[in-house]
Amino acid sequence: MSDELRRVVERWHQLPLDHALSRLPSVLVLVQSLADRVAGSRGGESQPVPDLGPAVVMDQLAVMVLDLYRARPGTDPTSVADELAGIRRSL
Structure with missing residues (x-):
């Protein structure tokens, strides 16, 4: 894991549930x-990722990051890290 x-x-x-719920949509966008x-x-074809709630969204994020590196080995890790850092800062 990066x-x-x-x-x-x-x-x-570390987030309280109400705060996690308010930030869930932005994480799901990523x-x-x-x-x-x-x-x-x-x-x-792109398929919608199901909203499985705040308890699962980090697993979904981790899987998609790993899948991206497997599907596109030339993916710039700095770019992905920047996207992740943006999410982290918004939390």
Whole structure:
């Protein structure tokens, strides 16, 4: 797991539930963006990522980050880290 992904996950788990619920939509936007990039690189159609709630969204984020690096090995890690840092700062 990248350092920035670890930081986001750690910060998320420190949030009170009401705050996590208020930030969930912005995290889901990033998860969906990552999923769209993975689908595009595999030549598939984008599918909506289900909203499984705040208890699961960090797992979804971690899976999509890993899938992105597997599907697009040339992905710039700095770019992904910047996106993750943006989410972390918004929390």
